[in-house]
Amino acid sequence: MINVLVLMGGLSEEREVSLRSGLGVYDALKKVGYQARTLDLNRDNLDRIKEMNPDIIFIALHGKYGEDGTVQGYLDILGIPYTGSGVETSAICMNKGTTKKILCYEGIPTADFVIINKAEYLQNQQQNSLQIVEKLGLPLVVKAATQGSSIGVYIVKNQSELDSAIEAAFAYDREVVIEKFIDGPQLTVSIIGNEDPLVLPIIEITAANDFYDYESKYTPGMCEHLIPARISTSVEKQVIEISKKVYTSFKCQGYARIDFMIDKDDKPYVLEINTIPGMTAMSLVPDAARAAGISYEQLVDRVVCLAMQK
Ligand SMILES: Nc1ncnc2c1ncn2[C@@H]1O[C@H](COP(=O)(O)OP(=O)(O)O)[C@@H](O)[C@H]1O
Numbered sequence: 001m002i003n004v005l006v007l008m009g010g011l012s013e014e015r016e017v018s019l020r021s022g023l024g025v026y027d028a029l030k031k032v033g034y035q036a037r038t039l040d041l042n043r044d045n046l047d048r049i050k051e052m053n054p055d056i057i058f059i060a061l062h063g064k065y066g067e068d069g070t071v072q073g074y075l076d077i078l079g080i081p082y083t084g085s086g087v088e089t090s091a092i093c094m095n096k097g098t099t100k101k102i103l104c105y106e107g108i109p110t111a112d113f114v115i116i117n118k119a120e121y122l123q124n125q126q127q128n129s130l131q132i133v134e135k136l137g138l139p140l141v142v143k144a145a146t147q148g149s150s151i152g153v154y155i156v157k158n159q160s161e162l163d164s165a166i167e168a169a170f171a172y173d174r175e176v177v178i179e180k181f182i183d184g185p186q187l188t189v190s191i192i193g194n195e196d197p198l199v200l201p202i203i204e205i206t207a208a209n210d211f212y213d214y215e216s217k218y219t220p221g222m223c224e225h226l227i228p229a230r231i232s233t234s235v236e237k238q239v240i241e242i243s244k245k246v247y248t249s250f251k252c253q254g255y256a257r258i259d260f261m262i263d264k265d266d267k268p269y270v271l272e273i274n275t276i277p278g279m280t281a282m283s284l285v286p287d288a289a290r291a292a293g294i295s296y297e298q299l300v301d302r303v304v305c306l307a308m309q310k
């Protein structure tokens with residue numbers, strides 16, 4: 001019997017979500033017939049991983065010290081195979097600014113942006129803030145570069161809101177990404193596979209709040225996942241093509257979820273790549289899989305099998 005250890009919980013702001021993802025995965029693994037255990041990872045129990053001696057690890061951690069390549073690097077050193085992307089991809093995708101730089105290099109559309117650094121920015125706060133609006137206009141979206149679950153994300157409509165949003169985002173991160181607000185529907189694309197990725201049905205997300213914030217993401221009834229998305233065949237085709245290109249150029253493995261905004265002229269923009277997408281009962285990837293006829297258990301099984309094939 002294959003012995004799978006689910007790493008969950010962890011140290012990031014997304015700890016609670018990770019615990020929910022991890023328990024879902026653990027239940028599914030047992031149903032499929034794996035021998036499954038869980039470990040709520042913290043600074044003091046890293047040694048437990050080696051002691052538990054699993055055949056493979058399912059990383060159900062989100063955010064820092066889980067989705068950012070650090071745990072992946074530790075497991076590489078131990079020689080234990082794990083689900084999802086490797087160190088390099090994880091680290092790159094954890095930073096929304098770095099991700100956007102690479103998207104630009106690859107010619108993949110992403111909203112116009114600037115990246116600001118706390119120490120430099122604060123030296124000349126007022127002028128820097130004015131310059132951002134001059135360059136990008138309003139409204140804008142301010143994001144801590146390395147958070148997830150919409151933590152540290154703010155939509156701003158004027159200069160004074162921009163200043164307080166930047167300050168709030170700097171509380172999470174020394175690096176902040178500021179990008180043009182794209183006014184239009186939001187899509188997300190789930191992909192599974194290694195070299196030959198399978199694009200699952202596109203989901204359109206509608207949120208009761210201003211945007212798809214933390215509350216919308218994790219409170220039942222606060223958002224809707226529409227499958228099929230209400231988009232034209234042409235947008236659908238473009239989004240699928242872009243998603244495949246993102247997945248391969250960022251060298252994603254196992255599974256990932258790519259977030260998009262579509263503007264009024266039907267132009268798609270990539271927001272970010274989630275290398276360990278949520279696996280809670282309410283999460284997007286399990287929904288997309290279900291729409292493709294893949295049950296939650298089958299999805300978990302496939303992600304594990306893809307990890308063993310690496
Ligand atoms: N440029 C943008 N235009 C409009 N809405 C945005 C933009 N960037 C982010 N958002 C909103 O904020 C949410 C979170 O942003 P995202 O970049 O996906 O970060 P994360 O999900 O990691 O917190 C998105 O799901 C979307 O609702």
Ligand SMILES: [Mg+2]
Binds near residue numbers: 149272
């Ligand atoms: Mg997102």
